[in-house]
Amino acid sequence: MARPRQALLTRERIVEAASALIDAEGLDALSMRRLATELGVQGPSLYNHFATKAEIVDAVADSVVAQVDLSFFQSCKWPDALKKWAMSYRAVLAEHPNIVPVLAQGPGRRPAGLAMAEAVYGALVEAGWSYARATHIGALMRYLVTGSALGSFALGFDVDPQLYERYPHLHHAPLLAEHHEAVDEGAFELGLDLLINGLQARQEMGTRS
Amino acid sequence: MARPRQALLTRERIVEAASALIDAEGLDALSMRRLATELGVQGPSLYNHFATKAEIVDAVADSVVAQVDLSFFQSCKWPDALKKWAMSYRAVLAEHPNIVPVLAQGPGRRPAGLAMAEAVYGALVEAGWSYARATHIGALMRYLVTGSALGSFALGFDVDPQLYERYPHLHHAPLLAEHHEAVDEGAFELGLDLLINGLQARQEMGTRS
DNA sequence: TGCTTTAAACTAGCGGTGTAAGTTTTAACA
DNA sequence: TGTTAAAACTTACACCGCTAGTTTAAAGCA
Numbered sequence: 242m243a244r245p246r247q248a249l250l251t252r253e254r255i256v257e258a259a260s261a262l263i264d265a266e267g268l269d270a271l272s273m274r275r276l277a278t279e280l281g282v283q284g285p286s287l288y289n290h291f292a293t294k295a296e297i298v299d300a301v302a303d304s305v306v307a308q309v310d311l312s313f314f315q316s317c318k319w320p321d322a323l324k325k326w327a328m329s330y331r332a333v334l335a336e337h338p339n340i341v342p343v344l345a346q347g348p349g350r351r352p353a354g355l356a357m358a359e360a361v362y363g364a365l366v367e368a369g370w371s372y373a374r375a376t377h378i379g380a381l382m383r384y385l386v387t388g389s390a391l392g393s394f395a396l397g398f399d400v401d402p403q404l405y406e407r408y409p410h411l412h413h414a415p416l417l418a419e420h421h422e423a424v425d426e427g428a429f430e431l432g433l434d435l436l437i438n439g440l441q442a443r444q445e446m447g448t449r450s
Numbered sequence: 451m452a453r454p455r456q457a458l459l460t461r462e463r464i465v466e467a468a469s470a471l472i473d474a475e476g477l478d479a480l481s482m483r484r485l486a487t488e489l490g491v492q493g494p495s496l497y498n499h500f501a502t503k504a505e506i507v508d509a510v511a512d513s514v515v516a517q518v519d520l521s522f523f524q525s526c527k528w529p530d531a532l533k534k535w536a537m538s539y540r541a542v543l544a545e546h547p548n549i550v551p552v553l554a555q556g557p558g559r560r561p562a563g564l565a566m567a568e569a570v571y572g573a574l575v576e577a578g579w580s581y582a583r584a585t586h587i588g589a590l591m592r593y594l595v596t597g598s599a600l601g602s603f604a605l606g607f608d609v610d611p612q613l614y615e616r617y618p619h620l621h622h623a624p625l626l627a628e629h630h631e632a633v634d635e636g637a638f639e640l641g642l643d644l645l646i647n648g649l650q651a652r653q654e655m656g657t658r659s
Numbered sequence: 660t661g662c663t664t665t666a667a668a669c670t671a672g673c674g675g676t677g678t679a680a681g682t683t684t685t686a687a688c689a
Numbered sequence: 690t691g692t693t694a695a696a697a698c699t700t701a702c703a704c705c706g707c708t709a710g711t712t713t714a715a716a717g718c719a
Contacts, residue, residue, distance in 0.1 A: 242683090242684085242696095242697055242698060243682085243683040243684030243685065243696080243697055243698065244683080244684050244685040244686070244695060244696045244697050244698090245684090245685075245696070245697065246685070246686080248695085248696065248697090249696080249697075250696080250697085272675080272676065272677080273676080273677060273678080274675085274676080274677095282697075282698095283697080283698065283699080284677090284678090285677095285678070285679085285680095285697090285698080285699085285700095286696070286697055286698075288677095288678070288679085289695070289696050289697075290696090293677080293678080294676095294677065294678090342551065342554075342555065345551075345554060345597070345600055346551065346600065347600075355614075355617055355620065356617070358617075358620060359617040359618070359619050359620050362619050362620065363618070363619035366619060372622070373636065374640075376633055376636075376637070377633065377636045377637040377640045378637075378640070380597075380598070380633060380634065380637035381594075381637045381640060381641045383597065384593050384594055384596075384597025384598055384637070384641065385590075385593055385594075385597070387593075387597060388554070388589075388592065388593025388594070388596060388597045389589070389593055391554055391555065391556075405564075408564055408565070408567075408568040409568070409572070410568050410571045410572035410575060411564065411567060411568050411571065413581070424585055424586065424589060425589065427582065427585075427586045428585070428586040428587075428589035428590045428593070431583075431586045431587070431590060432590045432593065432645065434648075435644060435645050435648035435649065436641065436644050436645070436648075438648065439643075439644035439645075439647065439648050440644065451667095451668055451669060451712090451713090452667080452668055452669065452711085452712045452713030452714065453665095453666060453667045453668050453669090453712080453713050453714045453715070454667075454668065454713090454714075455714070455715085457666085457667065457668090458667080458668075459667080459668085481704080481705065481706080482705080482706060482707080483704080483705080483706090491668075491669095492668075492669065492670080493705095493706090493707090494668090494669080494670085494706095494707075494708085494709095495667070495668055495669075497706095497707070497708085498666070498667050498668075499667090502706080502707085503705095503706065503707090
């Protein structure tokens with residue numbers, strides 16, 4: 242087949258298929274040939290639309306970040322906005338857990354990531370936080386959201402209790418694996434409360450440096 | 451060459467070489483053939499000592515975690531211990547940034563990871579925190595440490611200022627890339643203070659649930 | 660001591676990967 | 690209408706993790 246009358250591929254179709262494949266079978270399942278097959282095409286054809294595989298993965302990551310709700314920064318005061326945004330962010334990542342490792346590595350030059358940074362950073366600066374502090378707070382929220390959406394702390398524990406005989410305090414660690422979602426959610430909520438309440442207290446004390 | 455009089459490889463030597471290679475050239479540079487070459491050996495010989503590449507990477511990760519100082523849990527009260535341990539943890543990761551993505555995915559079944567979990571969890575439970583809360587706090591600290599040691603928030607920004615013309619609050623974002631280490635360190639310290647002070651306040655109020 | 664088993668290197672090779680190069684046909688444009 | 694660019698194709702390269710089978714030396718045992 243040479244050039245078809247109607248293009249078989251678009252960047253959008255490729256990103257959609259890649260996203261679905263990653264969601265369904267994980268990052269490792271995404272190969273250029275496999276993705277092409279999914280789209281009814283031969284592997285190298287994808288290179289007419291993306292220069293590298295990494296560009297495709299980046300586009301998938303950006304399409305996920307684009308789903309995060311940034312409206313709270315218009316409608317709420319900063320502590321509330323920060324909290325609701327973080328919860329939306331985490332909820333989006335929870336729907337696409339397999340792409341989280343890519344996001345956790347850094348925001349990259351992805352447009353949706355930049356738009357998000359702009360919204361968060363802008364809201365904090367306008368609330369009176371220094372440039373440096375606003376950056377720190379934004380980074381902190383990222384650690385919290387991606388950390389709790391990433392490979393869970395609890396997931397690392399095996400179901401075999403024998404493994405933990407030498408660790409007196411870990412004797413019910415195997416239970417954690419079963420409830421890892423609740424563990425990460427609990428940790429996230431605790432962290433969110435502590436951070437935002439702590440920041441709010443600092444602001445009221447005037448130590449916004 | 452058949453079996454040599456003196457074994458050329460040991461698990462230790464393999465882990466050391468793999469760790470050095472990852473530190474120097476990144477995770478992607480670690481291939482079985484490359485690692486073997488570094489050790490003066492052919493690729494498949496490594497399989498006499500490790501079953502899979504993943505096992506080698508895990509061993510490297512564990513050797514890094516083993517360097518974290520856990521002594522504070524014996525010598526300090528929990529807020530101080532938590533803080534000093536987290537700083538030691540972060541310092542170790544900062545020396546081996548290329549392995550952090552592996553650690554961030556979860557503690558796995560690595561012995562040093564388990565020993566660390568035991569120390570942290572045990573100290574918190576003995577300080578009166580509930581099992582659930584102790585788990586949450588441990589997870590939170592992990593988010594903070596790995597997040598701030600992982601691909602930096604600030605690193606994602608390009609040095610080209612033109613990119614940020616559409617983002618009014620990001621106009622000096624390019625500066626962040628240069629100072630990304632300071633940014634992550636500042637965010638980490640802020641987060642550590644907020645979390646630990648917040649937890650301490652809760653404990654004093656008796657809301658340790 | 661001598662025999663057997665096991666360990667630790669080797670070589671060869673399989674199926675898979677990302678991607679480069681060059682080909683063909685169609686669409687779009689001057 | 691002729692030229693150029695786009696979008697599919699096929700072929701192929703170098704590398705990947707890993708398996709299988711071979712060789713030889715070391716270690717264990719009668």
